[in-house]
Amino acid sequence: MTLATTLTAESPVAVPRPRLSWVTETEAPGWTQARAELELDGDRRVTLEGRESVLVAWPFADLLPHSRHTLRVRVTGSDGVPGPWSAPLDVTTTFLADGEWAARFVELAVARRDAQPFRVRREFPVAEDLVRATLFGTALGVYQARLNGAAVDDHLLKPGWTPYRERLVHESTDVTALVRPGAANALAADVAGGWFTERWFLPEPRYGAQPSVALQLRLEYADGRVEHVVTDGDWRATDDGPVVRSSLYDGETYDARAETPGWDLPGFDDSRWQRVRFAAGAPVPVARTAPPVRVSETVAPVERLTSPGGAQLVDLGQNLVGRVRLRVTGPRGTVVTLRHAEVLEHGELGVRPLRAAEATDTYVLAGDADGEVWAPDTTFHGFRYVEVSGLPADAWEVEAEVVHSELRRTGWFTSSHALLDQLHENVVRSMRGNFLSVPTDCPQRDERLGWTGDIQVFSPTAAFLFDTRSFLASWLEDLTIEQDASGAVPFVVPNVLVEASRPAAAWGDAATVVPTVLHERYGDAGVLATQYDSMRAWTEHVLGLAGETLLWDEGFQFGDWLDPAAPPDDPFRAMTDPGLVATAYLVRSCDLTARAAAVLGRDDEARRFAETADRARAAFGTAYVTRDGDLTSASQTAYALALRFDLVRDAALRERLGRRLAALVEKNGYRIGTGFVGTPIVADALTDTGHLETAARLLLETGNPSWLYPVTMGATTIWERWDSMLEDGTINPGEMTSFNHYALGAVADWLHRTVAGLAPAEPGYRTILVAPRPIAGLDHAEAALDTPYGRARVAWRRTGDDVVVEADVPPNARAVVRLPGAPQETVGSGRHAWTLG
Ligand code: RAM
Numbered sequence: 001m002t003l004a005t006t007l008t009a010e011s012p013v014a015v016p017r018p019r020l021s022w023v024t025e026t027e028a029p030g031w032t033q034a035r036a037e038l039e040l041d042g043d044r045r046v047t048l049e050g051r052e053s054v055l056v057a058w059p060f061a062d063l064l065p066h067s068r069h070t071l072r073v074r075v076t077g078s079d080g081v082p083g084p085w086s087a088p089l090d091v092t093t094t095f096l097a098d099g100e101w102a103a104r105f106v107e108l109a110v111a112r113r114d115a116q117p118f119r120v121r122r123e124f125p126v127a128e129d130l131v132r133a134t135l136f137g138t139a140l141g142v143y144q145a146r147l148n149g150a151a152v153d154d155h156l157l158k159p160g161w162t163p164y165r166e167r168l169v170h171e172s173t174d175v176t177a178l179v180r181p182g183a184a185n186a187l188a189a190d191v192a193g194g195w196f197t198e199r200w201f202l203p204e205p206r207y208g209a210q211p212s213v214a215l216q217l218r219l220e221y222a223d224g225r226v227e228h229v230v231t232d233g234d235w236r237a238t239d240d241g242p243v244v245r246s247s248l249y250d251g252e253t254y255d256a257r258a259e260t261p262g263w264d265l266p267g268f269d270d271s272r273w274q275r276v277r278f279a280a281g282a283p284v285p286v287a288r289t290a291p292p293v294r295v296s297e298t299v300a301p302v303e304r305l306t307s308p309g310g311a312q313l314v315d316l317g318q319n320l321v322g323r324v325r326l327r328v329t330g331p332r333g334t335v336v337t338l339r340h341a342e343v344l345e346h347g348e349l350g351v352r353p354l355r356a357a358e359a360t361d362t363y364v365l366a367g368d369a370d371g372e373v374w375a376p377d378t379t380f381h382g383f384r385y386v387e388v389s390g391l392p393a394d395a396w397e398v399e400a401e402v403v404h405s406e407l408r409r410t411g412w413f414t415s416s417h418a419l420l421d422q423l424h425e426n427v428v429r430s431m432r433g434n435f436l437s438v439p440t441d442c443p444q445r446d447e448r449l450g451w452t453g454d455i456q457v458f459s460p461t462a463a464f465l466f467d468t469r470s471f472l473a474s475w476l477e478d479l480t481i482e483q484d485a486s487g488a489v490p491f492v493v494p495n496v497l498v499e500a501s502r503p504a505a506a507w508g509d510a511a512t513v514v515p516t517v518l519h520e521r522y523g524d525a526g527v528l529a530t531q532y533d534s535m536r537a538w539t540e541h542v543l544g545l546a547g548e549t550l551l552w553d554e555g556f557q558f559g560d561w562l563d564p565a566a567p568p569d570d571p572f573r574a575m576t577d578p579g580l581v582a583t584a585y586l587v588r589s590c591d592l593t594a595r596a597a598a599v600l601g602r603d604d605e606a607r608r609f610a611e612t613a614d615r616a617r618a619a620f621g622t623a624y625v626t627r628d629g630d631l632t633s634a635s636q637t638a639y640a641l642a643l644r645f646d647l648v649r650d651a652a653l654r655e656r657l658g659r660r661l662a663a664l665v666e667k668n669g670y671r672i673g674t675g676f677v678g679t680p681i682v683a684d685a686l687t688d689t690g691h692l693e694t695a696a697r698l699l700l701e702t703g704n705p706s707w708l709y710p711v712t713m714g715a716t717t718i719w720e721r722w723d724s725m726l727e728d729g730t731i732n733p734g735e736m737t738s739f740n741h742y743a744l745g746a747v748a749d750w751l752h753r754t755v756a757g758l759a760p761a762e763p764g765y766r767t768i769l770v771a772p773r774p775i776a777g778l779d780h781a782e783a784a785l786d787t788p789y790g791r792a793r794v795a796w797r798r799t800g801d802d803v804v805v806e807a808d809v810p811p812n813a814r815a816v817v818r819l820p821g822a823p824q825e826t827v828g829s830g831r832h833a834w835t836l837g
Pocket of ligand 1: 441451453454558736743
């Protein structure tokens, strides 16, 4: 038997007490951990008895700023056999000591226009005995720092988007290799506006008109001396750099003639540059906990096209988020323009859905005879097609670079159904495109906001596909910041809408749902502790709005947003009563707050919220269930909510509602009838009430509207509307029509949990629920997931009249197995197989 253990810490180590996790691999069946020994720096050891291996509390003394450590773990199984020590894990803390941040935020003293990109620089000596150099940097805007001519890392759009005035994050980058000891050095940065100066829907910039940057270089010497080089009044800046104009919505203009080689090296003459001035209003930055933004993939074009109007177009074959890399040869001063769009309409770029976002990059050639290569660093676009103008087709080549927050892929789904697999692929692609620093609704038009409702419905799917724990936990910190004193959660986080926070059901409920998902999927009880006050404040706020009736049936609601019955120009005219939706979510948030309180040992509050939830259930029944046992809204979403949110508990009534839901779906020709609220749960509601076959037909329907209709139309991402592209190839006339919106892709969670049958039965998949439901139309389906315990997999395949089910359960986890027609059983780790007759 072999045993191998891999240790990880929360990364980056931005706190003094990082949590630790480890995964053990062994072929020993039914293996569980009896004890774990952790060793710090080869001398301190602790032994932890028991099974814990996921997000284990830091067992040593608090880590100090700027400290480096080595950790390893050794586990012993319940058989008493100890394994070998894990490979050592090197840990470097990334946070600063209290009061250590000394850099000032510097900006142009004189700027020619709003959101003016600029660069800064400064020279300084470094002594011979340097041992380590670390750069702490941030911006109100986006920046890249350069040390002696080289970029300090390959991250993009640093430091990302947070509610800048309240929470700003800094990078911590080991730059020792770039420093020249015993010589003059130069620290420099390119700065642009990014999210900070974007206009959103506002008349004035939400945060500020000009970007600024702050850099703090820490130099450690052999004798223990520490020096700092920080942005201060002595730095020099210029707006004469090659980045002439920059905006997330509109794109970047880069004039290669303005390049000044050596500007980021020592010895460059910056005497004509301006002196910087200080920018006000930045908080002391904190170490970044979310993953950085990077290029994850390069996509080659599949085809070049000439549009009916004569435009040169490139088709990248997939709707992606990122930027174009241009290779070009031509005369100095030639202007090459790149316009981006997600779709073609009548053969031309379909830019109308981008609304006011110009999504146009411009490159002015320096005229280098060997050719020039360029990609914009300060913007991103959502696109499949690029129009290139300014030079003949043989003078340029393009490829696309996919840009998003670097999330580890953890979950996969495949089946025997090509269209279904494409749907799933589209969900993955839409998720990547909309996890760029903030979980957004869409990546392309003049919007790209952290709409709370979208991530609320999509978070279970997201948490399966990628490791979203630190990304979403960081975003939840911002949600709490943006929540107002009354507990109301804004529509978008970070909040850039003019109006004060207004509560809306299913949107504000992100406050309770997202932390619950992080707990359920990653075993992260810490996030419940951090978010509990926010969860409770939201729930109390909604209860206050509902008042004694416990019905939330007044005031603004998005309701079941974008259901297929709502006309293109009026998404509010959905089929489902918004009061029914809101009251259903009131119960849901009470339930989830009660659940969190129970996990945290706040028993009184757990009881109080559970009781309130039950009273609200009763109120829901009185208000929205008719005497005949129907619902007041005859919509798929209404029935799905009543069933899936457990609003109705009477078994006979549930059965009746299930039958009604199935009948509604059948009457609708198995076309989908749900919007953002009903879509993630309608298949579950059917499955729970014994209508799996109806759910299967709904899933595999290809007529409009359905999940597969866009796939038949060639979609490579999930659309905002069921019919963002109409059957005749014209774009939906609604002014809100995105082709990259993950919300309606939330059905993927049902594919994983039910069609393939891999679900969490205990937080963090400590117990896995293996419960595949083979559906008509598929010959096999399979889901695999890197759980916090290791790789789990559930697969089923039809062979003749039988279905063979296989499950891999990782060591230290177990599985509850529920197969059609068989008694429930519990199994330990290892590979298991069953044949269903
Ligand atoms: C639009 C988008 C977004 C949604 C809001 C309510 O901006 O469809 O996804 O959350 O409306």
